[in-house]
Amino acid sequence: MKTDIPNNGLKTRKSLRSTIPLRARILVAAGDLFHKQGIRGVGVEAIAEAAQTNKMTLYRYFASKDELITEWVRGIVAHKEEDWKDLNAKHRGDPEGQLQDWSRRTAAKLRAMEERGSALGNAFAELPDPNHPARRVMKEHKLREHKRVVRLCKAAGFPDPAFSANLFTMMLEGAHSCGTCVGMRQIGEHLVQVVDLMVENNRQRQRAEQGQRTG
């Protein structure tokens, strides 16, 4: 349908829609729908519409739905890695502080989530093909994250870093799916509590050993 009103002096249609670049807008809309309705539960047409554009334009930015999915996952992962860098910058040389702040940030995210679970977790469940590029991105991220936690536990002087790191990771991962039956708030609080507790216990143990050697 052609509009015969020739845009007299007003803002152009493009600038009316949004100042955000199209590609980013598509990614945001896609992520929103993927998370709310599931990756397989939403079609590219709906994504384009939500991004205030159309399917054709979407396919000019992304070669396929799978690529769109992968780019979305990449964005989430990049954001998380950024978060880790920030964590490291704010608690330089303080591995315990990083772990504790990490639990607090996760708790905050949990509180803001409510209902539908973790985006990455769901995406993982929805992409059974182990060769899907998005799956590889997620797996690599998980591995990096786990290694980072192990390193932090080692630096914090935990006697069995692999063990402690697995506890941390298990609880962090589990908090997302567990919150659906307990409530995200309480889960978040308990998550923070237990991390604080583990860190504190470790500090006391280290002081005790120190005292034993010096006394």
Add this chain to the structure above:
Amino acid sequence: MKTDIPNNGLKTRKSLRSTIPLRARILVAAGDLFHKQGIRGVGVEAIAEAAQTNKMTLYRYFASKDELITEWVRGIVAHKEEDWKDLNAKHRGDPEGQLQDWSRRTAAKLRAMEERGSALGNAFAELPDPNHPARRVMKEHKLREHKRVVRLCKAAGFPDPAFSANLFTMMLEGAHSCGTCVGMRQIGEHLVQVVDLMVENNRQRQRAEQGQRTG
């Protein structure tokens, strides 16, 4: 295509295929494919074929794919509840023993899983509609399970049962998704270790308090 060989004395076609009732066979085949390829990733035709039957017969037993999904989930949940009864029977009046055996059974299941995650967890991620009957079944099950763990923690004399129960549940849930990057074996072992540790710590604390009162 009609077979003109009139089945002379040999086993009939039905008995050749399987002695397992058709409905159960369909459910097993469906569960297998659901778990391996994702609920939305498998069609009813493939399920029927895997069950050595056809779509029409499948629809004589299940009104829709959603009902098939729901029945499958119901089966898993029923099996888990059965497991809890067995746990209670084998460790009657021993809440710590139940928690410990629970972690051991979970570790065993983890070891046998390898690669694709928890069936219920994946199903939850794949059914975004909060009104889906299967989702309700899962949620109710999760709630019952969590209450049971709280009750056990209370019976075991944990000072903050809600807190401890949340820890147990978080780790149990998290172990499934975490294992993809660490390896299910190690996760299972550490899961067992930490539950044993928590139970043992609690016992020591109780003994200490007991000693304080009597001494």
Add this chain to the structure above:
DNA sequence: CTAAAATGTTACCGACCGGTAACATTGGGG
């Protein structure tokens, strides 16, 4: 053996989906 119940076969429907082609429109930069 026969009738009825269960199961199989085939063909089909409508809806949706991922993806593409061809063409129209709009917008900004020279």
Add this chain to the structure above:
DNA sequence: CCCCAATGTTACCGGTCGGTAACATTTTAG
């Protein structure tokens, strides 16, 4: 003002999927 690039519009293709109808066949019970 005009051209070129970006974006929009429409229509379409092939495939898959959930679900059903009509009819053939087999199995079981009496």
